[in-house]
Amino acid sequence: MDTDAQHPETPARHTPARHASFPHTSDEPARPLAGRIALVTGATRGAGRAIARALGGAGAEVYCTGRSTGAARSDYGRPETVEETAGLVTAAGGIAHAEVVDHRRVEEITALVERIDAAHGRLDILVNDIGGEAYVEFDVPLWEYDLARGMQLFETGFLTHLLTSRAALGLLVRSPGGLVVEITDGTRTYNAAHFRSTVFLDLTKTAVDRLAFATGHELREHEGTAVSVTPGWLRSEMMLEGFGVTEDTWEAAARANRGRSDAVPPYAFAISESPALLARGIAALAADPERARWNTRSTSSYELARHYDLTDVDGSRPDTWRFMAALESQPVESIEIDDYR
Incomplete structure (x- = not known):
């Protein structure tokens, strides 16, 4: 609900430079993110998969991370794999790297960032998308919530974001204009006024938003941008x-x-909404030369779509x-x- 009308501080809408599929015109490049290096965590399925695909389609070279592979599934037990995501990025015209990483493990994150550094010496876009929703027990009070499962939710849904940013931001700030996107559930305005079902879920999702707010302050002097983005009811x-x-x-x-x-x-x-609406908005944000206007803010897939004149796959918003x-x-x-x- 962080809309232009309700929040004057939200970036004013402008005539968009690009549309949902980034069509080529004489005034703009066909691949606005060409040459940019992106890291998308939690890219195995859902929003992360769609975001990786959209960034790759816009020209970025994308490192896609996940725990589910063709050889072994994660404890989510889902059939989607990170290799499949990389294949979708390639099919969209991008360059993709499938990386098996558990973002709860500092040594695995550090090794990934070192590989990106060795290959490119830069990182331009970081999307932290790991959510932990598989570990939610809705409407269970704190004193009855299974502690191990609650901590699993908090560590997967928030700590992964914190650890990844800590490991990757040193590389991202080497070049001006870096972008960090924290994917969460609920806008800052909505979550400030609503309890999100359980203490563990509430703290996890609000902490992710606060991370974007905090890192945005530290990135500002490096001409970087951090923003938290929520989808609506995601059709994952x-x-x-x-x-x-x-x-x-x-x-x-x-x-x-x-x-x-x-x-x-x-x-x-x-x-x-399909994951494509969120993905299209983030790709447009990454391609926006004035993206710093979003720094420290909370926004939604709807607001990005309205701002950049995008629609979902069915033409709706x-x-x-x-x-x-x-x-x-x-x-x-x-x-x-x-x-x-």
């Missing part, structure tokens, strides 16, 4: 599978359940956080979701 592989729908069937299934409180998927799922605010004053059945898409 895990979410689609959990609701028993596909990218082709989710919308009809959700809309058919209007007025049915226990239906799966719920009617509210019709507000969801879901405003999830405004929709969430509407749910506080009226039942979901009375809301026309198309008014928020």
